[in-house]
Amino acid sequence: MINIGIIGCGRIAQVRHIPEYDQNPDACIYGVYDMNEKRTEEIAAKYHAVPYKSYEDLLNDEAIDAVSICTANHSHCEISIKALKSGKHVLCEKPMAVTYDECQAMVNAAKETGKFLMIGQQERLFPTHVKAKEILQSGAIGNVLSFHTNFRHSGPENWTVDRQKVWFFDKRSAAFGAMADLGIHKADLIHYLLDDVIESAMAVTETLDKKNPDGTPIDVDDNAVCIFRTQNGVIGTMEVSWTCYGQEDKSTIIYGTNGSLKINCDPQYPIILEKKSGEQINFDMKNYHSSQNGSGIIDTWMTCLTTNTPPLISGASSFESMKAVFAALESAEKGCVVNTKSLS
Ligand SMILES: NC(=O)c1ccc[n+]([C@@H]2O[C@H](COP(=O)([O-])OP(=O)(O)OC[C@H]3O[C@@H](n4cnc5c(N)ncnc54)[C@H](O)[C@@H]3O)[C@@H](O)[C@H]2O)c1
Known part of the structure; x- marks a missing residue:
């Protein structure tokens, strides 16, 4: 135990x-x-x-x-x-x-x-993402050229336990806004799916709608739009938002030389493979149940501990994804492209 x-x-x-x-x-x-x-x-x-x-x-x-x-x-x-x-x-x-x-x-x-x-x-553990990675690795869409990934929801004030005082909106506690809170999931997902690393970023962040109780804008961004380039020369965009007051959007599309892979773009088919030939394959994911409880994060962690095996979602690998976030934030501040190698 x-x-x-x-x-x-x-x-x-x-x-x-x-x-x-x-x-x-x-x-x-x-x-x-x-x-x-x-x-x-x-x-x-x-x-x-x-x-x-x-x-x-x-x-x-x-x-x-x-x-x-x-x-x-x-x-x-x-x-x-x-x-x-x-x-x-x-x-x-x-x-x-x-x-x-x-x-x-x-x-x-x-x-x-x-x-x-x-x-x-x-996100690396979600059955849809694991299956999507398997499809990408099979070469079904050829060489990856570009991507578009989103994470939009209505904001953390509808989530936190302390709804009167939302620490997510306080720069001293949160440090970041939507760009990092949501963007870290998507940067990490792109690293996982493509087996590649984001190398440079250009981004715009804004506080468009969220307000403090006194009506002033919150300290951190509530929206961000980023353009990334990876080490392998793939280019892509990421849009994150805390002001999506409709259905949450966690869609990602990977575009390759032989087709496209749409992930979480259609509620019925979490994965849609569209081939250059015109063929379309829809995956409803009904047969891809995970044996893990809930998110799978704790079962994955417990397996590391019980088998004494270093975690794949290690601090070092997450740091690589954080570098993409730091580059995007610096880009938004300075108004220029930022390479992760220039960070420190
Ligand atoms: N993996 C995910 O998808 C995911 C989702 C939501 C939140 N998170 C992360 O989890 C962390 C907690 O977020 P949450 O949603 O549970 O927030 P929350 O506001 O619901 O809960 C935070 C809790 O931590 C306590 N706390 C804060 N600072 C503390 C400290 N220094 N020492 C002891 N207790 C402290 C608060 O009293 C509160 O009970 C954040 O870093 C957040 O980004 C991750």
Whole structure:
């Protein structure tokens, strides 16, 4: 049995980490901590876990083998590094951290301590994406030339546990807006699907609609449009938004020399393969059930821990995706193309 500590008991912990650990036969939710003491007590009581008074107390408990870090973005780096140095394996939520140097420090700490660092980039595990990658690797659309990927929803104020005070809109806690909150998922997905790495970015970010309670615009962007180029010379666009007040949009299209692959563009057929010859193959994905619970992130993590196998969704690989986000943010600020190699 692997003893797990949960740090941050808000929405993502309550809808994903905790229930998925609860369903995993190798995991014991041993202890919990949230800076909201009442929440710590409630979650501890519900899952028969130890409530801690601070995350340091949780990390100092030698009974705990690994932690899930589900706190606001600005604290990911500090807590992850302290956890790794306390001898815990770390699963940290996305976005990995809020600066390039913080991401690098987390990767270094994992290397130095020999402990696992995994980031909650679950899009790589979705059955539709796994199948899409298999189709791309089979050469069905030839060589990839370009892509278009989207992530649009109505905003985090409809998600967070603390709806009165939305930390996602506060630059000190969130550091980023929609560009990184949603864009990190899509940059990571493109890396996964194409086995390629985004090398440069040009982006525009805006705060178009979200307001603070006093009516002033929020501190961070609520929309972003990016143009990327990869190491293999593929070009593509990414659009992310917190102001999509209709149906959520998580569509991606990959264009190749012999056809196109449409992912999540049609509610009936999550994957549509359109060949240059005119042939169209629709995948309804009904036969592609995952054996994993929920998002699969916790089962994947638990397999790493129980088999002592380094995670594929490692800190180092997530850092590569974060570089695309940092390049896009710098581009939006400076109004020029930014290469990831110039970041630091
Ligand atoms: N993988 C995904 O798809 C996904 C989805 C949503 C959120 N997230 C990420 O998960 C993290 C948490 O987001 P959420 O949606 O659960 O937010 P939330 O507001 O619902 O919950 C955050 C919780 O963390 C607590 N907290 C904040 N800072 C803390 C600290 N320093 N120490 C202890 N507790 C602290 C808060 O009291 C709250 O209970 C964020 O980094 C977010 O980007 C990931």
